[in-house]
Amino acid sequence: MSDRNTRTSRRAVLASAGAAIAATAGCLGSTDDEPPEAYTTPAAAEFDGVVDSQWLEGNLDDVHLLDARDEEAFLDARIPGAYHFPDSEMLDSYAEETPDGFEVSPEVIAWTLSEAGIETDDDVVVYGAESNLWETYAIYTLNALGHEGQVSLLDGGYTVWDAGGGETTTGSPEAQEATYEPELDTGVVATREFVAENVGEDDASTPILDMRSPEEYWGVDERGDLDRFGHVTGATNLNFVQSIDGEAGRLRTPEELETLWIDDAGLSPDETAVAYCQTAIRASVGWFVLEQLGWEDVRNYEGSWADWGTLSEDDGYYFTTGEDSGTVVDTFA
Known part of the structure; x- marks a missing residue:
């Protein structure tokens, strides 16, 4: 690139x-x-x-x-x-x-x-x-x-x-x-191993952003024929629709996006960030917005939950499940 x-x-x-x-x-x-x-x-x-x-x-x-x-x-x-x-x-x-x-x-x-x-x-x-x-x-x-x-x-x-x-x-x-x-250019891609290297049993060492609905994030809304439901341990939930002004059919203003991603989610452009959803489609909204906001290293987990949900904690692929678990940012929910 x-x-x-x-x-x-x-x-x-x-x-x-x-x-x-x-x-x-x-x-x-x-x-x-x-x-x-x-x-x-x-x-x-x-x-x-x-x-x-x-x-x-x-x-x-x-x-x-x-x-x-x-x-x-x-x-x-x-x-x-x-x-x-x-x-x-x-x-x-x-x-x-x-x-x-x-x-x-x-x-x-x-x-x-x-x-x-x-x-x-x-x-x-x-x-x-x-x-x-x-x-x-x-x-x-x-x-x-x-x-x-x-x-x-x-x-x-x-x-x-x-x-x-x-x-x-x-x-x-x-x-x-x-x-x-x-x-x-695989620098924009997060593989399952890249995610695993940054996720521990209790938390994540780099921002992991779950772009699905809170219900999917908590494991309440079970989608797909998977072994487990919930979210990557340490991930923060930021439903992708919050970045879009639904009435105007366009992106939110830069000021609103900064409020959502930097002020309320507590993210910093100098950190590596990983976005994921179910199949990497919704996560691409987060990837795109963060790149526009000045992130030098933001990646989309191509496998997303459709991949992570098939894996095992025994192999280091940690997850968290349960209603109201984790952190949900709902600025424009």
Whole structure:
């Protein structure tokens, strides 16, 4: 991956160009109607990895687009230039924990990106219906593949773009000819062994963040055919939905995110942090937010509870269960 300064400078160049265009173009081509509330967003103004509809309008020709919605919605209407990034490929063919350790198979994802005309140094914007978990998991996945260009979230997603009168098109785009050559960056991934090295019988030596509901965290809501239910010992519960403004369909403001993650959860950007959920999808929201807040080392436990719940304390994979156990941060619950 390129370093943070390289990504910031690239974003600054595109941002200045987008601001100039947007100043003369109006709101997504319409000067008569008021834009939707999330047309411009506080998170996009503050974070390097977040853009809004206004920015995208001015930079549409300078970035590649990945649509993380379901296929039916994608075919019905999409932003021009967008290609579909199926959740099945992100979830089923990227990585897994095996008895022999952590194994990665990026070939299918690399092929999909090649068909979208994307190469490793291209700037990419990912969008969904609003701002939610599959989008951040797509961004995390590209980072794990070692993508060198800036990968950003469209805050508010397709919903805001469409509501603001943004141009749309239908059907599948033609396949492109490109070569995507991933160089894995496992620095954004927490394997089961990495988690085990930082978790003891009574506590964790590094922040472990459980992004599921409190009921799953306590082991009351039992999901999947697993041997045990509860949470990684020492983990703090931070339900992923708290980072999203559900009414506006976008990320919470930077100030609200700092309150949630730094003030109330007591986390510090100079610490290594690990996020997990059931299958690493919801946890990607925490991974993404912490990266935007300035964490240099934040990791997503790819196996998450679907893996940890199959393991044994006899082998050092400690867990805690029981209602009201552990610590729940519920600032925006």
